[in-house]
Amino acid sequence: MDNTYWHRQTSDKPLFPDLLWSRPENKQHAGKLLIVGGNQFGFVEPANAFRAAEAAGIGTARMLLPDSMRQFTGPAFTAGELAPTTPSGSFSQAALAQLISMAGWADGVLLAGGFGRNSETAILLEKFLGKHVGQVTITKDAVDYFTSAPQQIVDRAETTLVLSFAQLQKLATHAHFARAFTFDMDFIRLVDTLHEFSKSHRINIIVKHLQTIFVAVDGQVSSTKLTEDLPIWRVKTAARASVWWLQNPSKTFEALTTAIAVF
Numbered sequence: 435m436d437n438t439y440w441h442r443q444t445s446d447k448p449l450f451p452d453l454l455w456s457r458p459e460n461k462q463h464a465g466k467l468l469i470v471g472g473n474q475f476g477f478v479e480p481a482n483a484f485r486a487a488e489a490a491g492i493g494t495a496r497m498l499l500p501d502s503m504r505q506f507t508g509p510a511f512t513a514g515e516l517a518p519t520t521p522s523g524s525f526s527q528a529a530l531a532q533l534i535s536m537a538g539w540a541d542g543v544l545l546a547g548g549f550g551r552n553s554e555t556a557i558l559l560e561k562f563l564g565k566h567v568g569q570v571t572i573t574k575d576a577v578d579y580f581t582s583a584p585q586q587i588v589d590r591a592e593t594t595l596v597l598s599f600a601q602l603q604k605l606a607t608h609a610h611f612a613r614a615f616t617f618d619m620d621f622i623r624l625v626d627t628l629h630e631f632s633k634s635h636r637i638n639i640i641v642k643h644l645q646t647i648f649v650a651v652d653g654q655v656s657s658t659k660l661t662e663d664l665p666i667w668r669v670k671t672a673a674r675a676s677v678w679w680l681q682n683p684s685k686t687f688e689a690l691t692t693a694i695a696v697f
């Protein structure tokens with residue numbers, strides 16, 4: 435196996451230390467992140483993403499939440515905006531103009547999950563990705579909106595998925611990728627398959643498997659062995675990745691890999 439595209443990292447020895455040393459010192463130069471997610475039954479994903487983004491050093495983070503979440507935010511919501519909802523409390527198509535406007539303000543967008551299952555929300559997210567040009571990170575159940583029909587995202591520029599291994603399996607299958615991601619595949623085969631998949635498509639992948647977090651960008655793959663199990667990892671990882679990426683927009687692979695090193 436030609437493994438020149440495989441880069442091994444540990445938490446105490448980051449692959450790209452220069453990125454750690456050159457971080458913005460002033461919050462005004464540390465970027466703007468829009469976090470989108472939630473439904474009337476839950477505030478967990480966007481709230482956790484907001485906290486993780488601030489801990490990762492974002493300059494300014496704003497949230498776009500469905501109006502049905504007013505019960506969680508209270509009448510004076512200062513961390514972002516509330517958008518129109520469906521009768522079931524999820525984002526409606528009427529939120530599109532607001533979402534596009536706020537995304538235009540941001541350097542990066544994080545679809546943090548907690549959207550629930552709703553056909554109007556599916557149309558909203560599809561239209562948004564079709565119209566918005568710029569960095570978008572997608573995780574949790576936001577990924578599920580695209581796994582069965584992934585054509586829109588697998589070749590969209592500046593798109594990162596932070597997903598479970600099962601979601602990756604489904605995505606690759608429906609993208610008609612020739613090789614299968616299987617739970618019993620060994621480490622070397624997984625790295626090689628991630629290399630081929632990310633070389634074939636423009637999507638950036640962050641996935642956890644075999645007690646390791648893998649990053650795959652344009653054929654380059656990094657692996658970071660975990661020192662402890664992280665059963666709840668996707669939202670925090672996606673938030674950190676979003677921050678590092680928007681602060682280093684011309685170094686996608688390096689930024690996403692470094693975000694894992696400082697977990």
